[in-house]
Amino acid sequence: xxxxxxxxxxxxxxxxxxxxxxxxxxxxxxxxxxxxxxxxxxxxxxxxxxxxxxxxxxxxxxxxxxxxxxxxxxxxxxxxxxxxxxxxxxxxxxxxxxxxxxxxxxxxxxxxxxxxxxxxxxxxxxxxxxxxxxxxxxxxxxxxxxxxxxxxxxxxxxxxxxxxxxxxxxxxxxxxxxxxxxxxxxxxxxxxxxxxxxxxxxxxxxxxxxxxxxxxxxxxxxxxxxxxxxxxxxxxxxxxxxxxxxxxxxxxxxxxxxxxxxxxxxxxxxxxxxxxxxxxxxxxxxxxxxxxxxxxxxxxxxxxxxxxxxxxxxxxxxxxxxxxxxxxxxxxxxxxxxxxxxxxxxxxxxxxxxxxxxxxxxxxxxxxxxxxxxxxxxxxxxxxxxxxxxxxxxxxxxxxxxxxxxxxxxxxxxxxxxxxxxxxxxxxxxxxxxxxxxxxxxxxxxxxxxxxxxxxxxxxxxx
Amino acid sequence: xxxxxxxxxxxxxxxxxxxxxxxxxxxxxxxxxxxxxxxxxxxxxxxxxxxxxxxxxxxxxxxxxxxxxxxxxxxxxxxxxxxxxxxxxxxxxxxxxxxxxxxxxxxxxxxxxxxxxxxxxxxxxxxxxxxxxxxxxxxxxxxxxxxxxxxxxxxxxxxxxxxxxxxxxxxxxxxxxxxxxxxxxxxxxxxxxxxxxxxxxxxxxxxxxxxxxxxxxxxxxxxxxxxxxxxxxxxxxxxxxxxxxxxxxxxxxxxxxxxxxxxxxxxxxxxxxxxxxxxxxxxxxxxxxxxxxxxxxxxxxxxxxxxxxxxxxxxxxxxxxxxxxxxxxxxxxxxxxxxxxxxxxxxxxxxxxxxxxxxxxxxxxxxxxxxxxxxxxxxxxxxxxxxxxxxxxxxxxxxxxxxxxxxxxxxxxxxxxxxxxxxxxxxxxxxxxxxxxxxxxxxxxxxxxxxxxxxxxxxxxxx
Numbered sequence: 067x068x069x070x071x072x073x074x075x076x077x078x079x080x081x082x083x084x085x086x087x088x089x090x091x092x093x094x095x096x097x098x099x100x101x102x103x104x105x106x107x108x109x110x111x112x113x114x115x116x117x118x119x120x121x122x123x124x125x126x127x128x129x130x131x132x133x134x135x136x137x138x139x140x141x142x143x144x145x146x147x148x149x150x151x152x153x154x155x156x157x158x159x160x161x162x163x164x165x166x167x168x169x170x171x172x173x174x175x176x177x178x179x180x181x182x183x184x185x186x187x188x189x190x191x192x193x194x195x196x197x198x199x200x201x202x203x204x205x206x207x208x209x210x211x212x213x214x215x216x217x218x219x220x221x222x223x224x225x226x227x228x229x230x231x232x233x234x235x236x237x238x239x240x241x242x243x244x245x246x247x248x249x250x251x252x253x254x255x256x257x258x259x260x261x262x263x264x265x266x267x268x269x270x271x272x273x274x275x276x277x278x279x280x281x282x283x284x285x286x287x288x289x290x291x292x293x294x295x296x297x298x299x300x301x302x303x304x305x306x307x308x309x310x311x312x313x314x315x316x317x318x319x320x321x322x323x324x325x326x327x328x329x330x331x332x333x334x335x336x337x338x339x340x341x342x343x344x345x346x347x348x349x350x351x352x353x354x355x356x357x358x359x360x361x362x363x364x365x366x367x368x369x370x371x372x373x374x375x376x377x378x379x380x381x382x383x384x385x386x387x388x389x390x391x392x393x394x395x396x397x398x399x400x401x402x403x404x405x406x407x408x409x410x411x412x413x414x415x416x417x418x419x420x421x422x423x424x425x426x427x428x429x430x431x432x433x434x435x436x437x438x439x440x441x442x443x444x445x446x447x448x449x450x451x452x453x454x455x456x457x458x459x460x461x462x463x464x465x466x467x468x469x470x471x472x473x474x475x476x477x478x479x480x481x482x483x484x485x486x487x488x489x490x491x492x493x494x495x496x497x498x499x500x501x502x503x504x505x506x507x508x509x510x511x512x513x514x515x516x517x518x519x520x521x522x523x524x525x526x527x528x529x
Numbered sequence: 530x531x532x533x534x535x536x537x538x539x540x541x542x543x544x545x546x547x548x549x550x551x552x553x554x555x556x557x558x559x560x561x562x563x564x565x566x567x568x569x570x571x572x573x574x575x576x577x578x579x580x581x582x583x584x585x586x587x588x589x590x591x592x593x594x595x596x597x598x599x600x601x602x603x604x605x606x607x608x609x610x611x612x613x614x615x616x617x618x619x620x621x622x623x624x625x626x627x628x629x630x631x632x633x634x635x636x637x638x639x640x641x642x643x644x645x646x647x648x649x650x651x652x653x654x655x656x657x658x659x660x661x662x663x664x665x666x667x668x669x670x671x672x673x674x675x676x677x678x679x680x681x682x683x684x685x686x687x688x689x690x691x692x693x694x695x696x697x698x699x700x701x702x703x704x705x706x707x708x709x710x711x712x713x714x715x716x717x718x719x720x721x722x723x724x725x726x727x728x729x730x731x732x733x734x735x736x737x738x739x740x741x742x743x744x745x746x747x748x749x750x751x752x753x754x755x756x757x758x759x760x761x762x763x764x765x766x767x768x769x770x771x772x773x774x775x776x777x778x779x780x781x782x783x784x785x786x787x788x789x790x791x792x793x794x795x796x797x798x799x800x801x802x803x804x805x806x807x808x809x810x811x812x813x814x815x816x817x818x819x820x821x822x823x824x825x826x827x828x829x830x831x832x833x834x835x836x837x838x839x840x841x842x843x844x845x846x847x848x849x850x851x852x853x854x855x856x857x858x859x860x861x862x863x864x865x866x867x868x869x870x871x872x873x874x875x876x877x878x879x880x881x882x883x884x885x886x887x888x889x890x891x892x893x894x895x896x897x898x899x900x901x902x903x904x905x906x907x908x909x910x911x912x913x914x915x916x917x918x919x920x921x922x923x924x925x926x927x928x929x930x931x932x933x934x935x936x937x938x939x940x941x942x943x944x945x946x947x948x949x950x951x952x953x954x955x956x957x958x959x960x961x962x963x964x965x966x967x968x969x970x971x972x973x974x975x976x977x978x979x980x981x982x983x984x985x986x987x988x989x990x991x992x
Contacts, residue, residue, distance in 0.1 A: 124901040393956035400960035438587040472965040473936040484947035493856035497863035502935040505838045
């Protein structure tokens with residue numbers, strides 16, 4: 067019987083295993099999981115700390131039993147340490163020591179690891195010192211135990227990306243004082259500052275102390291707690307708190323594939339083709355450890371759970387002999403921060419310029435639904451389009467919870483997938499009822515604003 | 530100076546006038562409006578009766594002053610009665626009697642009128658008898674005055690389409706007993722009964738007395754109130770109430786163009802091409818009085834406000850010498866009924882069959898966001914795709930308010946516009962954060978359910 071082995075119990079590995087079993091119930095599938103928490107929703111961890119999700123077991127996309135019911139085998143607490151390409155044999159280590167697993171096809175989804183971006187002290191300090199990261203269930207339990215044990219009143223969050231923002235909300239929900247330190251000029255650096263400022267305001271409105279332009283250099287344990295050293299406006303500054311959480315990004319975890327001879331590309335991630343082949347014989351890879359095919363950028367590195375699911379599914383299909391292709395990301399992302407939703411898809415002005423487009427970006431705002439119906443609220447937009455071709459290149463939007471901002475970005479994401487022009491967005495037949503939209507949806511009001519500024523098809527008046 | 534005349538003060542006429550002035554501020558634009566309420570949101574009238582919108586003036590998309598600020602001229606309380614094509618002259622009647630308006634280009638947006646589908650008595654009974662329709666601000670004032678004068682405790686609503694359902698909510702909000710009579714087997718006949726039943730349940734849960742399979746034959750005024758005569762299951766039945774509202778659809782109002790020699794097509798509407806030309810020299814038409822170009826059906830009749838806006842804009846652009854084309858509808862519609870949102874786009878099974886496709890339809894349900902995060906609710910779907918080409922043909926969905934159902938249908942609408950396959954929907958890079966979505970959005974879970982049943986690209990296992 068053919069034996070597919072997936073390494074990694076998170077989105078990519080599990081998606082590959084599920085797809086392989088779905089397509090070919092005769093195939094034998096083993097998933098090698100480093101810890102004992104396969105298929106957990108890492109994106110959901112902040113909501114455990116906010117108290118929205120309890121118990122922690124609820125974070126599992128599927129239970130252990132659900133997974134085994136598909137017929138896949140799980141090898142928990144098992145670390146993959148080496149690949150023998152010629153023998154098609156994986157070396158793993160578990161509580162009994164090293165052993166091997168033979169495979170016919172291998173799918174590697176070892177993901178990413180927290181990055182510390184040169185912050186001194188992170189090599190020495192850990193959960194026992196009150197210094198935390200959030201990237202696994204193990205990290206979650208360590209932080210949870212620390213909160214339980216010490217009930218700290220204050221936390222410094224280094225980083226103001228998705229996880230940092232969500233954890234700020236989580237800690238505030240527990241009544242902690244939160245200081246959020248962000249290197250860049252504004253929080254949520256994946257959005258233009260004009261829109262990310264909405265998120266900043268929301269943080270402040272909920273009592274988060276936000277410091278932008280603050281480059282953290284080190285974390286130090288002192289007699290009274292933890293001190294974070296940073297540079298701000300050319301000055302050295304310090305912040306102190308009882309707990310420090312460092313969430314400044316991730317780097318691909320490539321050791322297993324690298325040692326087997328895989329090539330590294332964008333962002334130091336493993337190079338794969340659109341079939342998720344690594345170039346190593348019978349070895350596929352997917353998820354946060356591999357490069358990302360992007361429909362507008364070509365190959366880049368953009369680790370996201372949605373992408374890992376799709377890539378894993380492709381790898382699983384191809385591991386059982388399929389010919390699936392990963393259609394590519396357009397970089398769609400959304401985050402809820404307290405009562406604000408911030409979303410983006412496609413490229414921003416500077417990203418589009420770097421990619422060789424001729425972009426222009428237009429800001430606008432439009433009501434989520436007809437103003438005469440109660441509760442209308444503005445959604446703010448930034449639309450980026452190509453001034454030479456008229457092609458839609460990207461959209462950013464922020465709105466209050468309840469404005470359907472998260473699913474409005476999907477209209478743009480679909481338009482980007484299909485390669486539509488900015489003008490074509492206004493041609494879309496979008497839904498309208500006064501409590502939930504407008505005859506020209508807000509999404510279209512925003513592209514019409516772009517078109518007014520950057521019309522590529524000037525009207526030829528023939529009279 | 531070139532003079533553009535638009536007939537009709539609703540979506541199509543005003544959109545044409547706005548677009549003409551936007552593109553060419555040197556053009557003279559006159560809008561001939563039958564009443565004194567230009568640019569009112571007819572879709573919003575039910576929310577006036579529910580009390581959500583007050584005062585009625587708030588229903589104006591733009592105020593009289595806003596409109597005149599664009600430089601257009603409004604001729605209110607003026608009825609267009611004839612077109613002299615050779616002289617390019619419109620005959621109108623206002624309080625001073627008949628007169629004429631010369632034009633260079635004419636845009637006709639006379640809309641539709643309530644249909645009574647052979648209900649006896651509707652030719653005799655009117656607001657003074659407690660029998661109402663809802664299609665204009667005049668109708669609104671008449672109903673409002675009747676409610677004010679008599680404070681009726683009970684109403685029969687004949688029809689359970691969008692307006693009928695919204696008015697049921699409006700009347701219930703005023704504490705009235707509402708009996709809703711629907712000819713078809715289920716309310717909201719624009720959706721499959723499996724999903725429309727959700728709306729039915731919501732009506733009943735809010736105290737609306739719903740009778741389906743009830744074909745109304747006549748309305749009669751009696752000593753004690755109003756009696757509606759109907760057939761149900763082959764039996765004659767009657768219902769009585771103090772007020773009757775008849776909302777069973779509309780028919781195109783074509784008299785002006787018909788008398789000028791325009792050709793009628795689908796649904797008895799005026800034939801126009803994609804440039805909104807009627808074929809009559811220098812005469813464009815748009816809105817509920819004209820046929821609808823549909824991207825999947827070709828030419829049909831599907832009067833909707835969103836379409837009227839788009840068609841009017843095209844007509845206005847072309848009236849000043851442009852070459853705009855109406856890109857076509859895909860039949861996207863949404864309605865909120867109490868706390869349920871019901872949406873559709875594209876074709877249903879029987880519509881697709883009639884149009885020559887080889888459709889199959891799959892039902893499914895998926896959570897609006899990750900179940901572990903509080904408040905997750907199921908959205909129910911029916912996806913229709915073509916089994917020969919794999920092309921997405923249509924989607925229907927119902928969900929509770931707050932599930933972003935209204936904007937989720939837009940993803941399908943955009944996919945339909947672009948001609949995507951059902952499988953390609955699963956390739957879309959849609960937004961995800963646990964409080965607002967899933968790694969595979971509900972929209973994609975639904976198309977994957979279709980693909981599992983009707984895979985057009987079976988996996989070729991090459992091993």
